[in-house]
């Protein structure tokens with residue numbers, strides 16, 4: 001009998017994809033992706049859905065928080081197409097209107113109090129930029145980051161990331177980083193007293209640490225202590241910002257006296273990679289004095305910036321829909337916790353950023369696999385393997401939200417049934 005996988009052109013090319021990945025990239029990731037997709041690979045995507053090479057359609061409530069506007073949002077794609085027809089990369093000797101417009105749009109979207117922007121491509125790029133500027137502007141070296149925090153995996157950003165797994169074999173990284181406990185209101189004051197502190201960097205909700213919110217009171221105390229002592233306050237909202245967690249920036253909405261907000265992920269509208277440091281003149285001072293002090297070839301490229309301007313406009317127009325989705329998710333997930341209390345230890349989150357903490361990392365992995373097989377993509381958490389992240393896009397319809405929650409319900413039900421079966425055996 002002929003193997004249907006070998007005769008179907010889509011599946012045949014999927015096999016080739018896995019061969020290429022195994023041979024030329026990371027075999028471990030290739031194997032995981034092969035199991036997740038049942039041998040199929042990504043083929044196309046639109047809105048909240050991804051279509052695979054075997055024709056399967058999956059809901060995407062994952063993509064590590066990038067697709068806040070879903071896939072290929074029409075307004076973002078149109079803006080990028082338009083820019084593609086004009087000019088895609090800048091000479092960087094001449095000024096480009098797409099870059100300037102994106103900076104102005106971002107400053108305005110974040111309320112206008114932080115007037116300066118530096119663009120990067122990934123989140124880590126702007127963490128690196130923030131650390132460099134803080135050290136240069138303060139003439140001090142030490143950066144305070146928070147236990148559990150995630151700020152990226154490039155050498156500088158990794159020093160701020162807490163999880164030891166990603167640092168093994170790489171020490172020493174930036175030596176002047178101190179991790180403070182999230183429940184210690186006096187930590188910033190105490191560290192400042194011992195000297196040399198340039199900045200404190202935190203995520204208002206630690207995304208990769210299992211959607212873990214930091215206390216608003218403690219953040220206010222840290223920020224107040226820092227500012228009184230001329231220490232920069234930097235909110236890493238690469239994951240939470242731009243309305244993923246329901247506000248343009250959580251730190252600004254909470255009235256924290258931040259010098260800078262970092263954004264990324266959603267900024268490119270799910271179409272282009274782009275990130276940004278948005279800050280006050282004080283932190284930006286080294287770049288005001290010498291614009292060449294921190295540069296990167298593709299930073300602020302017109303194509304990415306065209307996507308950013310269009311994305312900010314689209315996100316802004318969907319503010320009300322975001323509130324509706326947040327309420328649906330809060331209600332639906334609380335209901336699942338009520339129903340599967342033995343399996344669901346906690347539900348945390350707000351806006352379109354939700355964490356489902358399950359009874360064990362093993363169960364979480366099983367549920368993740370079941371969900372992909374049954375049609376829902378969610379994201380694991382890089383620093384907390386017992387939490388699944390549900391990150392629905394602002395463009396999800398009521399039917400898609402209901403379908404997503406039903407698939408989580410069915411996966412938990414299946415796990416509960418097999419747990420009961422094992423217990424009774």
Ligand SMILES: Cc1ncc(COP(=O)(O)O)c(C=O)c1O
Pocket residue numbers: 121122123124125127150151152153203207208236237238239240264265
């Ligand atoms: C809060 C936060 N900061 C920084 C980063 C690093 O971003 P990137 O992976 O784009 O470099 C991430 C990525 O997950 C993040 O969640």
